[in-house]
Amino acid sequence: MNSDGEASSLQMPQMTVGGILPGEANQSPGPAPLSVAEAVSNTDFYIGVGLAISSCFFIGSSFIIKKKALIRLSRYGEVRASAGGFGYLREWIWWAGLLTMGVGEAANFAAYAFAPASLVTPLGALSVIISAVMASRFLNEKLNLLGKIGCFLCILGSTIIVIHSPKEKEVEDLQLLFDMLLDPVFILYVICIIGSTVFVACFIAPRHGHTNVVVYIFLCSGIGSLTVMSCKALGLAIRQTLNNGGNVFLTWMPWFLILVTVTFIAIQMNYLNKALDIFNTSIVTPVYYVMFTTLVIAASAILFKEFTHMRFDDILGDVCGFLIVITAVFLLNAFRDIDISLNDVRGLMRPKMQRVSQFDEEVLVTSNSKERRLSYGSGDMFRKA
Numbered sequence: 001m002n003s004d005g006e007a008s009s010l011q012m013p014q015m016t017v018g019g020i021l022p023g024e025a026n027q028s029p030g031p032a033p034l035s036v037a038e039a040v041s042n043t044d045f046y047i048g049v050g051l052a053i054s055s056c057f058f059i060g061s062s063f064i065i066k067k068k069a070l071i072r073l074s075r076y077g078e079v080r081a082s083a084g085g086f087g088y089l090r091e092w093i094w095w096a097g098l099l100t101m102g103v104g105e106a107a108n109f110a111a112y113a114f115a116p117a118s119l120v121t122p123l124g125a126l127s128v129i130i131s132a133v134m135a136s137r138f139l140n141e142k143l144n145l146l147g148k149i150g151c152f153l154c155i156l157g158s159t160i161i162v163i164h165s166p167k168e169k170e171v172e173d174l175q176l177l178f179d180m181l182l183d184p185v186f187i188l189y190v191i192c193i194i195g196s197t198v199f200v201a202c203f204i205a206p207r208h209g210h211t212n213v214v215v216y217i218f219l220c221s222g223i224g225s226l227t228v229m230s231c232k233a234l235g236l237a238i239r240q241t242l243n244n245g246g247n248v249f250l251t252w253m254p255w256f257l258i259l260v261t262v263t264f265i266a267i268q269m270n271y272l273n274k275a276l277d278i279f280n281t282s283i284v285t286p287v288y289y290v291m292f293t294t295l296v297i298a299a300s301a302i303l304f305k306e307f308t309h310m311r312f313d314d315i316l317g318d319v320c321g322f323l324i325v326i327t328a329v330f331l332l333n334a335f336r337d338i339d340i341s342l343n344d345v346r347g348l349m350r351p352k353m354q355r356v357s358q359f360d361e362e363v364l365v366t367s368n369s370k371e372r373r374l375s376y377g378s379g380d381m382f383r384k385a
Contacts (some may be wrong), residue, residue, distance in 0.1 A: 009132070012351060013229030014242075014313075021099070021141055027297040032324055040373065042281075045114065045115055047114045047115075048111045048115025048120060049115055049123070050126070051055050051063050051108070051111035051112075051114065051115075052107075052108060052123040052141060053118045053123060053126065054104075054107050054110040055104040055107035055108035055111065055124070055127075055310065056104070056123060056124060056126035056127040056130060057102030057104070057126075057127075057137030058100050058101065058103045058107065058125075058127075058132030059100075059101055059105065059108070059127040060126070060127035060128070060131040060134065060285070061100055061131075061134060062096050062097045062098070062100040062101035063097075063128065063131045063135075063276065063281050063284070063285055064097075064099075064131065064135060064281060065093060065094075065096055065100055066088075066093075066094055066097035066098070066137075066273065066276060067139060067281050068086060068087065068093055068097075068138070068139070069088055069091045069093035069094035069096075070094070070273065070276060070277045071139075071365035072091065072093065073085075073087050074087055074277075075343075084239075085281075087265065088273060089345055094207055098269070100322075102126075103311075104270045106128055108124065109145065109235070117139070118361035121162045121293060121297075123161060124228060124293070125154070125155040125289060125290065126288045127285065128154060128155060128285050128289050129155070131281055131282070131285040132148075132151060132281075132285065132286075135280065135281040135282045136282070139281060139374070141281060141282055143278045143280070143282040143283075144335070144338060144339060144340050144341065145341055145342055145345065146331050146333055146335040146338065146340060147282065147331070147335070149331060150286065150328045150329070150330075150331035150332040151282070151286045151332070153289050153324055153327055153328035153331065154287070154289065154290050154325065154326075154328040154329070154332075155287040156324055156328075157290070157322070157323075157324030157325035157327075157328055158290050158294070158321070158323045158325065159321075160317055160318075160320060160321035160324065161294060161297060161317075161318055161321035161322065161325070162293065162297065164313070164315075164316075164317030164318050165297045165301065165314075165316065165318065171319045172242055173240070174233070174236055174237050174248055174253070177236055178233075178253060179232055180275055180302070180303055180304070181229075181233070181300075183303070185302055186302050186303050188206075188274065189298075189299060189302050190226065191371060192227065193222045193223075193226060194294075196212065196218075196227075197218075197219055197221065197222050197223060200215060200218060200219060201271075202220060205219070209274070209278075209359070211334075213278075213279045213283055213284060213287055214271070214274060214287065214291075214329070216271045216274050216278075217271075217284065217287050217288050217291055219267075219268075219271040220268050220271045220272045220275065220289060220292070221288065221290075221291035221292040221294075221295050222262050222295060223266050223267050223268045223271075223370045224264075224292050224296070225292070225296045225298070225299040226264055226296070226299070227261060227262075227264040227265055227268060227296035228296050228299070228300075229262055229299055229303060230257050230260045230261045230264065230298075233253075233257050234257045234258065234261060237249070237253070237254045237257065272288070274285075275288070278316070283332055286328070286332065287329060287332060290325050290328070290329065294322075
């Protein structure tokens, strides 16, 4: 017989009925109720999705409204924006478009506070589709089949880049963000953007700005990436002040950020108006979305240092996304003047039918009869032909 310690260590297995313990037979198998934190998290998620989608409608429609204002000015004989004119500042339709874009950008900025950036940024591609549909409806702009494929590839490539891009970490202190802004790598990025922008604006844009959509869009996107960084810093200053972290507006940094933000937005809108004045909205919108998103991701990765923690699959995804984007931009620019539609592709897949008119038939018979006289007995070959 075993000792008491050994006896207590031995337990008889409990009998189950249908895999359910006797004590569990009366328990309800329903799902556990959500905690307050989980419910709030789900609510914030759907609020962020709603803000992101609504911002796409505002931003996509703002391109159409501003384009209508520029077309109206050209009919009045005003100096066009592409020629350096600023007559659109006196046009109320243009201001309505600017206000619409401001509402969309504000909604997009607020969406980042509720939903993850990996969800909000790809949803911005909906503005490309909205702008293309509204351009064909209200501006009578036609986009050929290759352009539509390019728009789809723009959305696909940009989404891949955003999904595999490094995620930025939260910065709660304005002083910490200021120290990050003084990082030598980020300062080098700012110098490269400003230097390339000045070079393109002074030497490339006067020669190729009217024939290549990438020129003016690069100027908008490069300055826009710096605008986003200054807006993030300004938003952090406002949030820190509202959370009783001290009135940071008593220092010089928030006012400097306001000055930088207003200046960059003015430059960005100037070149965006030039691009809209020259090229179709269906071309400007996807190219602007691709370049702006790419440069913003690059600036965020450099500023917040997340690129050092990227896995190999993320690096491979970024490379594939960039290749898709390059292909899409090439399709949008290289073949925009070619008149090709889905019916043309269907025609290539059908058997080719040759219709010979009576005049052509007479010419063909006459030429064949002459060839028979000169072929020295090779008439069977021409009859088969």
